[in-house]
Amino acid sequence: MKKAGIFSFIFLQLMVAVYSFGGIFGKLAARHSFMSLKFCIFYALLTGFLFIYAIGWQQAIKRFELTAAYSAKSASVIWGMLWGMLIFHEKLTVLKAIGIVLVFTGLIVYFSKGGEEEK
Numbered sequence: 142m143k144k145a146g147i148f149s150f151i152f153l154q155l156m157v158a159v160y161s162f163g164g165i166f167g168k169l170a171a172r173h174s175f176m177s178l179k180f181c182i183f184y185a186l187l188t189g190f191l192f193i194y195a196i197g198w199q200q201a202i203k204r205f206e207l208t209a210a211y212s213a214k215s216a217s218v219i220w221g222m223l224w225g226m227l228i229f230h231e232k233l234t235v236l237k238a239i240g241i242v243l244v245f246t247g248l249i250v251y252f253s254k255g256g257e258e259e260k
Contacts (some may be wrong), residue, residue: 149204156197161220162190
């Protein structure tokens with residue numbers, strides 16, 4: 142596995158968080174009638190955030206193996222649940238909490254030793 146520093150991993154997670162904002166703006170756009178001003182604003186924000194993500198993702202995957210970068214992208218589930226609770230006041234259920242723990246544990250295992258290739 143390529144060695145990437147903590148700042149590279151933070152940048153990678155920042156890009157995953159930016160990616161997860163696409164879902165927020167999509168949900169907000171869906172609340173308004175098609176082609177209304179608010180729909181267009183949220184859709185433009187969605188497009189803008191996905192553009193930022195596309196550029197940032199290309200920079201992030203330079204520092205990681207592709208399998209590692211896509212494994213880290215699974216954290217978008219965690220970000221989505223966090224945004225759902227904070228922005229849309231969705232409830233955190235026991236099953237969702239278990240899912241967060243499993244994803245987070247998987248990321249820790251993969252990035253600590255689980256992602257290293259056997260010699």
